[in-house]
Amino acid sequence: MSLPDDFNAFEHLQQTYKTEFNRRVDRYFSDVNGNGDLSGTRPSLKLACRIDDNDNDAMMSMRHNLFFNVIGYSRKNLAVVYGSKFDTAPPVAGHPQLFLHFSQDAAAQPTDEPLIEHEKSCRLMKFSSSTGGVKPAITRTDMIAIANEIKTLFLDNKKGITYTTGNKSASYTDPDNGFPKGNYLLVNSKADAVNIYSKMCNAIDVPYSGDSHIVVNDPDKPSTTTATAGKTTILGKQRNNRRYRPVAILRFRYAYISFGNLIPPVFLIDTTLRNQSLVEWL
Structure with a gap:
């Protein structure tokens, strides 16, 4: 089929x-009615993302960048793996x-130096996945109930709470309530471990067994900084050695x-x- 004489490729x-861009925006913001408004954060973001017929090139480019890069839609379902993938299911699967x-x-x-990121997990033993x-x-x-508990416990004045990571590993074991043997959290003091573990128990509505159930392992090797870790020369270029369990303040970002x-x-x-x-x- 031939194209009409007045066909405009750019238009x-x-x-x-x-059409395709707005379809993806609408699907991503499926919880927002209409084309968005200023009644809240997500309605406002949807309003800012959707392309309008009256947009010029600059506005279209800004909307594209906001949705794909700033909000991060282009990073969805890439090679990011949450947890570990195995061919066989673990006992608590x-x-x-x-x-x-x-x-x-x-x-x-x-x-x-790379940004320090840590994750802590537990099993929701009161529920089955299917x-x-x-x-x-x-x-x-x-899940909404758990999310609201996390919002109350892990956010303060609309910012994630913080704790200090360091060279000590703190473990809290309570398999029946979702904390299996062998899990640990890197901390700089036991107080930080108590704070995080007790809040996690509260968030999933299980009893916290007490501070005595937290075992802290203090290794002989101290935390290292960029200066104390030293450098290594590779292919004629000096590179920083990996730091050993550096001390840093970490902030809660998200839960899934x-x-x-x-x-x-x-x-x-x-x-x-x-x-x-x-x-x-x-």
């Missing part, structure tokens, strides 16, 4: 781009797994529930705004 491309992600503030990141399990299947309502590798994780709350979450935090 066709522009209209096709607008039938229970959903809650992850809390902490990271260093960008302003505190040393030059030429219907037909020993426990009732977790529902959206259950993983169902293994069967479906993508469900984000409960995300202060980075990169993922659509069940509850707003602003």
Whole structure:
């Protein structure tokens, strides 16, 4: 089929781009009615992202950059793996797994060093991941309740709470309530471990067994900084050695529930705004 004589390739491309782009914006903001408004954070973001017929090239470019790069839609479902992927299911695979992600503030990141990021997880032993399990299947309502608890416990004045990581490993063992043997959290003092573990127990509504159940291992090797770790010359260029469990302040960023590798994780709350979450935090 031949194109009409008055066919305008640019207008066709522009209209096709607008249609496909807005379709993805609408799907990402499916929890927002209409085309967005100024009633809240997500409605406002949707309004700012959607392309309008009256937009000039500069506005279209800004909307594209906001949605794909700033909010992070282009980074969805790439080679990012939440948890570990195995061909065989672990013994607790039938229970959903809650992850809390902490990271260093960008302003505190040393030059030429990677941003420090830690995750802590526990199993939701009161629920099964799917219907037909020993426990009732977790529902959206259950996850929203957990998300609101996390919002209360891990946010302060609309910012994630902080703790100090360091060279000590602190473990809290309570397998029946979702904390299996062998899990640990890097901290600079036992007080930080008590703070995080007790809040996690409160968030998933299980009893906290007490400070005596937290075992802190203090290794002989102290934390190292960029200066004390030294440098190594590779291919004629000096590079920083890896620091050993450096001391740093980490801030809560987001929480998500993983169902293994069967479906993508469900984000409960995300202060980075990169993922659509069940509850707003602003």
